[in-house]
Amino acid sequence: MSTSDVTHHTPGEQHDHHDDHDHHGPAPGLMRWVTTTNHKDIGTLYLWFSLLMFFIGGAMALVIRAELFQPGIQIVDPMFFNSMTTLHAIVMIFGVVMPAFVGLANWMIPMMIGAPDMAMPRLNNWSFWIMPFAFTIMLSTLFMDSGGPAGGWTLYPPLVLQMGDSFAFVIFAIHFLGISSVMGAINIVATIFNMRAPGMTFMKMPMFVWTWLITAYLLIATLPVFAGAVTMLLTDRYFGTSFFSAAGGGDPVMFQHIFWFFGHPEVYILILPAFGIVSSIIPTFARKQLFGYDSMVYATASIAFLSFIVWAHHMFTTGMPLAGELFFMFSTMMISVPTGVKVFNWVATMWRGAMTFETPMLFSIGFVIMFTIGGLSGLMLAITPADIQYHDTYFVVAHFHYVLVPGAIYSLMAATYYWLPKWTGNMYDEKLGKMHFWISTIFVNVLFFPMHFVGLAGMPRRIPDYSLQFADWNMIATIGAFGFGFSQLMFVYIIVKCVKGGEKATDEVWEGARGLEWTVASPAPYHTFETAPVINPDTVTR
């Protein structure tokens, strides 16, 4: 398309070039960041924002763990403890993992598919610039008389309707965040469909692009449902409706159904891009192509489809007809098939590869192992009769923290180390990076593994006090929490050090790296692929 156009419109082409020279670099000053339409700038903003929120959400987690260091009420009052568990979840999900993935999508997708920018650059700016405002509303509730939301991030009625005045602020903050996510997802869909360079066919796209395309659909399909659910909460509270009140013919359980119709796909929103990241990194350091690319694509799509028909496995103890319990048990177990395909593919990619273990690879291997532990405990939770024992215990907490911390968060760290040289032009400190990995990995297991034990023994989640027999493991978990939390300061130090300088990175950065992003200079120029690149077999990931 482009070549013939360019030759036929020589005057136009010259005009375009003139434009390019006028606006080649970023605008000076702070307003650059406020008004930017550049996908790399916006990606950077997203990533810094999520790093900041990571420490806010982490501080909340440390409040929780400090209180649980010993049985009894020691440090915070129970209401504030409940606010911490609730806001820790909301911040980590909506403020850390989602924006970090969107930030990576912004930085990498246009470079991976050979596009000049995102399809909707202004909308992209807006998607980011909603986040700080929305979280200002969300976190401002902590400073209101009635305190932050304390009914759990799942916002179940009738409990959540008993909240004080800050309730409305929480609901509108969620609406606000939803607007950002849906716009971001639409932008990513349009970018991937419309902005690929000629020759970058769907089945040549890097896995990260594939997983994000599917994630974007999950976002577009489920966040509006969540918006609807919280709107019903709002009208139940302030406008006299009876959606979730049996007295008026409604049903509080109905909220759980609507919520988890969003909530379960949301879980995959938090992990599918992680699959994409790991599928990019492992082939690089195994110096082999990704094993079973096609099956990876189909497995991702299958997981996304299944995610819409498993929601009630979060509600086995809530009560539903037996046929429902059986259906949701079996559909949930079915997810282990495509997930297993992925894990086997990663292992097969490493099989007989010429492996080296740089920091991104360490985090990726850590991801594969520890995510699988979380996946297997998920399989235990899927069994309806067994779940009646596990439900609402620390076993559930252990399960989803294994898939989210050494899962999603590790993938984010792997991605940061992997692409940081491309973003900054400098190599990060490899020795410190490896130290960061090993310290984190030791502490994250000290933190979360004991939760399996106390959970199976019956310790309930979201309670600031516990009975004496859980004391030892809780003390150990808290030590792990503080160790893990403070070792993340290393992460910040390594990033800042790398941004400031260091050994210059080559364009290819990694010996075995394939993909268009490695064909541009390091650091990546402000504008890349203003004319579409030529796609040849060496520059695609398969």
Next chain:
Amino acid sequence: MSSAATAYYVPHSARWPIVGSIGLFIFFFGFASWLNDAFLGREMFFLGAAIIVFMMFGWFGDVAKESESGAYNSQVDTSFRLSMMWFIFSEVMFFAAFFGALFYARVFSGPWIGGVGGGGADMTNALLYEGFDYVWPTNGPGDVGGNFEQMGWFGLPLINTLLLLTSGVTCTLAHHAIRAGHRKPFILWLLATVTLGFIFVFLQAEEYMHAYSAMNLTMNSGIYGSTFYLLTGFHGFHVTMGAVILLVVMIRAIRNHFTAENHFAFEAAAWYWHFVDVVWLGLFIFVYLV
């Protein structure tokens, strides 16, 4: 498209998004404060809404200007189409939440409260809601909001259905007109569509007033009132939006912004209009008819 632009249009900077964020922030913060009767809540609500409207004028105005100046090539056009398509899909899912609530209440939880269905529903009924028989429409065992009348399908709802269906036809006729390059019939069919849309909204308001004053059917009328008002209310809000969008398109048509080949602003508005049309059919069947 006929545009001469060769490169994909990437604006150099954008000042409207931050205006929109500030507007939404003030709007939401004000709305939440207003709900709690807090200081300046209502004022902030309206200020925020005004800023959002201002932002939309500015932002859409910029886009229209860029489009008129030929900055967009066919690839940009495709981006707009994809974005509008998936935006409408997200709206469909928003309505799905409320339809889901309606179906769940009518098919599952309603009968369970009334003691019908397995899993101990009869005991639930006997212990908690003795003497309550489930019949739709219901305001529940608590008789929340007192006796009310059901909104029938004949009369205003039927007239509204015919109005919206007709407006779908006039919208399509407008599309045919612009594709043939006939500007005047295009504007007139648009005018007909917008007019029908606003008549719909007006009649919907009449229906609400009648329901509140003569039928005691309010948002407080249990699950029936809840689903009735939220479904028809959000739909009515979307019709209003759609009519405003079509009105803007009409003004742009009068200013000669569209050609037989290049009129996506109209097409996007038409897609949106057909979407509210289809949602209404769902409403007419499941809220009014059955």
